[in-house]
Amino acid sequence: xxxVVETRDLTKRFGNNYALSGLTMTVPRGHxxxxxxxxxxxxxxxxKILLDVIRRTSGEATVLGEPTGSVAIRRRIGFLGxxxxxxxxxxxxxxxxxxxxxxPTWRIETETRLLADFELPLSRKVSAxxxxxxxxxxxxxxxxxxxxxxxxxxxxxxxDPVMAxxxxxxxxxxxxxxxxxxxxxxxxxxxEQISDHIIAIEKGRVIFEGSLDHLRQRxxxxxxxxxxxxxxxxxxxxxxxxxxxxxxTISILASRNVDEIAELGPxxxxxxxxxxxxxxxxxxxxxxxGDHANS
Amino acid sequence: MPxxxxxxxxxxxFFFILAALLLITCASVFYNAKAEKxxxxxxxxxxxxxxxxxxxxxxxxxxxAMFLGLGGFLRxxxxxxxxxxxxxxxxRTRWFLYRSLNGALQSMAAALIPALAVxxxxxxxxxDYPVGDAFLLGLRLxxxxxxxxxxxxxxxxxxxxxxxxxxxxxxxxxAVNNSTRVIESLRRLNxxxxxxxxxxxxxxxxxxxxxxxxxxxxxxxxxxxxxxxxWKVTVARDF
Numbered sequence: 399x400x401x402v403v404e405t406r407d408l409t410k411r412f413g414n415n416y417a418l419s420g421l422t423m424t425v426p427r428g429h430x431x432x433x434x435x436x437x438x439x440x441x442x443x444x445x446k447i448l449l450d451v452i453r454r455t456s457g458e459a460t461v462l463g464e465p466t467g468s469v470a471i472r473r474r475i476g477f478l479g480x481x482x483x484x485x486x487x488x489x490x491x492x493x494x495x496x497x498x499x500x501x502p503t504w505r506i507e508t509e510t511r512l513l514a515d516f517e518l519p520l521s522r523k524v525s526a527x528x529x530x531x532x533x534x535x536x537x538x539x540x541x542x543x544x545x546x547x548x549x550x551x552x553x554x555x556x557x558d559p560v561m562a563x564x565x566x567x568x569x570x571x572x573x574x575x576x577x578x579x580x581x582x583x584x585x586x587x588x589x590e591q592i593s594d595h596i597i598a599i600e601k602g603r604v605i606f607e608g609s610l611d612h613l614r615q616r617x618x619x620x621x622x623x624x625x626x627x628x629x630x631x632x633x634x635x636x637x638x639x640x641x642x643x644x645x646x647t648i649s650i651l652a653s654r655n656v657d658e659i660a661e662l663g664p665x666x667x668x669x670x671x672x673x674x675x676x677x678x679x680x681x682x683x684x685x686x687x688g689d690h691a692n693s
Numbered sequence: 694m695p696x697x698x699x700x701x702x703x704x705x706x707f708f709f710i711l712a713a714l715l716l717i718t719c720a721s722v723f724y725n726a727k728a729e730k731x732x733x734x735x736x737x738x739x740x741x742x743x744x745x746x747x748x749x750x751x752x753x754x755x756x757x758a759m760f761l762g763l764g765g766f767l768r769x770x771x772x773x774x775x776x777x778x779x780x781x782x783x784x785r786t787r788w789f790l791y792r793s794l795n796g797a798l799q800s801m802a803a804a805l806i807p808a809l810a811v812x813x814x815x816x817x818x819x820x821d822y823p824v825g826d827a828f829l830l831g832l833r834l835x836x837x838x839x840x841x842x843x844x845x846x847x848x849x850x851x852x853x854x855x856x857x858x859x860x861x862x863x864x865x866x867x868a869v870n871n872s873t874r875v876i877e878s879l880r881r882l883n884x885x886x887x888x889x890x891x892x893x894x895x896x897x898x899x900x901x902x903x904x905x906x907x908x909x910x911x912x913x914x915x916x917x918x919x920x921x922x923x924w925k926v927t928v929a930r931d932f
Binding site: 443446449450451452454468469470472473475476477479481484485487488496497499500501551 | 775
């Protein structure tokens with residue numbers, strides 16, 4: 399698996415607060431990678447370090463095999479920020495004319511197609527564009543580059559559902575064209591909709607990562623109902639991420655040894671044993687709870 | 694491309710400052726010419742011209758040059774465009790270079806153009822002021838006073854917020870100018886004297902003899918040092 403982004407023990411400290419505390423992750427090439435995390439979990443800080451807008455406190459980070467800060471790699475990447483802020487004093491035409499010469503792989507035919515699709519008013523100033531229009535312009539400025547990597551920070555933030563859907567579909571089309579998409583979001587549904595690889599973070603650390611299919615196959619919830627429940631510790635073993643005892647029910651989230659846990663139920667006099675697959679939202683929430691319980 | 698961006702971001706501020714300085718210069722020449730009726734009669738605008746350039750223009754240009762130094766990545770962070778700018782394939786050093794050169798040239802123009810308005814004003818009154826003198830004085834003002842511009846450049850890289858950096862810049866310009874007037878040991882460093890020495894204002898109020906290039910060179914060196922500091926901060930800090 400070739401990586402387009404790699405971080406190892408990445409930390410970022412603002413005063414006494416750690417925004418990132420030992421973030422180690424890999425963004426594989428050719429995938430749509432959802433960077434999932436709550437507000438304030440460190441997603442934007444990570445992206446800003448990758449773009450060299452802010453500097454890491456310690457650790458390592460590479461983009462397209464080069465250390466962050468390399469001007470050359472910025473010719474090969476695109477970026478769309480959360481606010482989609484562009485130069486307010488320029489018109490749409492000027493914004494495109496300003497950005498185009500920086501990128502040798504810029505495709506005029508894509509520019510023409512997207513201008514028609516997005517119905518962008520060329521002579522309107524950026525300051526007079528709605529957030530939806532600014533997003534379209536930002537997307538156009540990035541998609542025309544045909545870059546190897548496109549980084550987006552909360553791309554659907556503040557967009558209406560129609561616009562958000564249009565944007566996601568454009569990302570899927572771009573990925574099909576060979577661009578790796580790395581986008582942050584706190585909305586599990588949109589991450590699950592288009593991503594095929596997930597990196598979830600909390601408090602500046604990865605809480606789980608992997609391909610979406612693999613995560614879905616790997617994690618299982620085992621629900622056991624007892625007349626007289628045994629202590630939760632009876633289920634603690636390798637692969638068990640979380641054990642919740644609630645009345646007569648014990649619910650176990652496990653990534654390994656699922657069969658062993660399920661077989662343990664009858665041995666401990668369980669009245670019923672139910673093994674279920676786990677959705678991304680459930681997994682994310684469970685991992686968050688687990689992370690909070692551990693901290 | 695990048696130079697176009699820095700020009701677009703600063704041009705209205707520059708035009709406003711230039712218009713204000715031209716207005717101040719013309720008003721000052723007019724006032725000085727009217728105050729000295731003999732000037733009107735003799736058509737000799739030498740004194741009115743030198744008083745304007747050394748007085749009103751020097752004072753207002755100093756603050757204007759400081760304002761022309763403001764801007765940069767901290768300003769872009771405030772309006773939300775810094776992420777986009779820094780994601781483009783241009784190094785921070787190049788952005789800084791374009792911005793500082795653009796501002797320095799604007800400061801120079803803001804010194805030269807109003808200074809050259811003095812002979813124009815004199816001609817309008819039917820009098821005379823040497824264009825060569827006006828050009829040289831404007832050039833010296835622009836070069837020697839580059840320190841004021843560098844103060845603005847540095848303040849805008851150290852302090853976020855337009856008002857904070859402008860306020861600190863104004864205070865520093867005042868401090869630099871007044872300390873060299875009040876403190877005896879610093880008198881030799883006074884920019885007004887370094888740029889337009891006191892001896893040129895004796896009649897006939899024209900440039901005579903050797904100008905104090907050492908003072909101008911010292912001011913320029915200090916200005917370069919402040920600019921280098923601003924560059925170091927720009928390259929190193931988080932946005």
